Amino acid sequence: MDPARVAALRDDLAAAAFHVETLTALWGAEADAALRRGNRVQASRALGGSSSPAAVLARLFVLGHEVRDAELDRALPSVGVSGARELGLVNLEGARVQPRADLRPYSFVDAEGAGEWWIASDPGELVTGGALPVDHVLGVGGASATLAGLQFSDLVDRALDLGTGCGIQALHARRFARTVVATDISERALRYAQLNALLNGIDGIEFRHGDLFEPVEGERFDRIVSNPPFVITPRTEGVPAYEYRDGGREGDALVAAVVAGVARHLAPGGTAQLLGNWEYRADEDGLARAGAWAREAGLEHWIVERERLDPALYAETWIRDGGTRPGTPEFERMCGLWLDDFARRGVLGVGFGYLVLRRPVGEPVLQRAERQSAPLDESTGSGAHLQAALAAIDIVAPLDDDALLAMRMQVAGDVTEERSHWPGDADPSVIVLRQGGGLRRELRVDSALAAIIGACDGELSLGVIIQAVADLLDADPLALRAAVVPEVRELVADGMLAPRV
Ligand SMILES: C[S@@+](CC[C@H](N)C(=O)[O-])C[C@H]1O[C@@H](n2cnc3c(N)ncnc32)[C@H](O)[C@@H]1O
Numbered sequence: 213m214d215p216a217r218v219a220a221l222r223d224d225l226a227a228a229a230f231h232v233e234t235l236t237a238l239w240g241a242e243a244d245a246a247l248r249r250g251n252r253v254q255a256s257r258a259l260g261g262s263s264s265p266a267a268v269l270a271r272l273f274v275l276g277h278e279v280r281d282a283e284l285d286r287a288l289p290s291v292g293v294s295g296a297r298e299l300g301l302v303n304l305e306g307a308r309v310q311p312r313a314d315l316r317p318y319s320f321v322d323a324e325g326a327g328e329w330w331i332a333s334d335p336g337e338l339v340t341g342g343a344l345p346v347d348h349v350l351g352v353g354g355a356s357a358t359l360a361g362l363q364f365s366d367l368v369d370r371a372l373d374l375g376t377g378c379g380i381q382a383l384h385a386r387r388f389a390r391t392v393v394a395t396d397i398s399e400r401a402l403r404y405a406q407l408n409a410l411l412n413g414i415d416g417i418e419f420r421h422g423d424l425f426e427p428v429e430g431e432r433f434d435r436i437v438s439n440p441p442f443v444i445t446p447r448t449e450g451v452p453a454y455e456y457r458d459g460g461r462e463g464d465a466l467v468a469a470v471v472a473g474v475a476r477h478l479a480p481g482g483t484a485q486l487l488g489n490w491e492y493r494a495d496e497d498g499l500a501r502a503g504a505w506a507r508e509a510g511l512e513h514w515i516v517e518r519e520r521l522d523p524a525l526y527a528e529t530w531i532r533d534g535g536t537r538p539g540t541p542e543f544e545r546m547c548g549l550w551l552d553d554f555a556r557r558g559v560l561g562v563g564f565g566y567l568v569l570r571r572p573v574g575e576p577v578l579q580r581a582e583r584q585s586a587p588l589d590e591s592t593g594s595g596a597h598l599q600a601a602l603a604a605i606d607i608v609a610p611l612d613d614d615a616l617l618a619m620r621m622q623v624a625g626d627v628t629e630e631r632s633h634w635p636g637d638a639d640p641s642v643i644v645l646r647q648g649g650g651l652r653r654e655l656r657v658d659s660a661l662a663a664i665i666g667a668c669d670g671e672l673s674l675g676v677i678i679q680a681v682a683d684l685l686d687a688d689p690l691a692l693r694a695a696v697v698p699e700v701r702e703l704v705a706d707g708m709l710a711p712r713v
Pocket of ligand 1: 350351353356376377378380396398401422425438439455456457
């Protein structure tokens with residue numbers, strides 16, 4: 213790949229103002245939302261025959277329509293149609309230019325502030341108009357954005373992005389790591405990832421080809437991130453094995469293998485953030501299953517399940533994702549194979565979520581598995597939340613109860629309290645604490661715990677507050693203390709109470 217040509221492309225895209233904001237201004241928020249649902253009609257109509265450089269680039273690279281060679285030459289004056297062809301981004305047929313790649317602006321906000329990149333990947337279903345080829349290289353989807361938002365933001369020396377695809381996690385990881393190794397089994401994916409790093413002027417990422425951890429054998433990393441090919445797929449003739457989502461193992465064994473590999477490659481104290489699926493079997497809870505992978509690998513873990521799908525819904529989701537429409541004979545054939553595969557292992561459901569893993573330095577203190585009750589707001593920065601909660605857990609976990617009672621606690625700024633009363637009653641029948649950010653937890657508490665949490669303003673020690681509330685409610689202080697201390701530990705881990713040090 214010619215770096216000078218990629219630099220020319222970067223200059224052209226910048227000069228065309230090919231940015232998220234420009235595109236939304238061109239076609240409007242409704243068309244944006246329709247595009248996310250896979251419908252390009254509104255956006256195409258809004259662009260009409262506009263020949264502005266941003267409109268031409270959007271028509272070609274985002275909406276997947278043909279443009280004329282002269283239009284593209286004007287939109288990319290330095291790189292031109294010939295340069296775009298050399299980079300593998302377009303095909304030329306006579307004067308008609310067709311997209312060979314999807315190329316679009318991508319914006320984000322992290323601990324370093326706001327940023328924007330251009331990301332190239334294979335054209336999606338919208339352009340192919342049918343089932344995807346098995347070597348499809350994924351662009352930035354919902355799962356990619358979830359993992360990007362989960363990444364921790366303390367500066368480390370070495371990070372690994374396993375299964376880098378178009379390179380999106382590696383680019384994010386590089387913002388908080390001095391060097392990054394990005395691996396993939398797909399040579400095409402690695403070419404896109406390299407192009408994207410170059411296009412966005414990001415150095416310090418080494419790209420390596422190979423299966424899972426094989427390209428980093430014997431190496432250790434301070435951080436590992438991975439959106440692995442975790443989709444459970446029947447290992448049956450006639451079911452497409454998409455490289456971008458299918459790691460070629462039976463059931464959820466790929467995720468188990470990634471967890472075991474993480475344990476071999478994390479430096480002591482290092483953390484990993486992964487996405488994954490886990491099976492619920494007739495005789496085994498899915499979250500417990502995922503927790504066991506981590507425990508057996510000697511890793512501390514915090515596993516958050518975002519959703520659980522029944523076998524039919526899981527099969528439908530992933531068959532559709534490959535571009536096969538419901539109601540077709542092919543859809544029904546594949547759905548049957550998926551259900552047979554699940555039935556063979558007694559699978560009753562599949563959990564999806566994320567795993568934060570850590571290689572303990574001393575005694576392991578983190579073993580959490582939870583189901584997320586509210587939908588995650590990606591903008592709340594789940595990574596920052598988990599990272600802060602992890603730091604707080606590290607402070608309180610080694611403390612015995614007396615030491616914890618001597619600490620001062622502060623209720624987090626995003627926690628609100630909601631009280632419901634039976635009509636006419638002075639006392640509330642239900643008190644709920646709500647977390648505005650992070651995992652947006654809801655917690656039902658009694659009036660004593662509500663009073664204690666409400667008094668945690670960082671001034672008085674927890675023990676003093678509990679004593680005062682016991683006096684107020686005429687309760688036994690020892691019993692109240694015994695009941696409240698474990699709840700406070702949970703609230704700290706939930707990020708709803710912060711220890712003042
Ligand atoms: C779900 S995609 C994630 C892409 C990207 N990291 C993201 O977050 O959008 C999984 C990636 O893993 C790669 N992959 C599949 N099997 C692999 C294997 N055995 N070893 C390494 N990478 C693999 C695929 O080629 C694909 O790029």
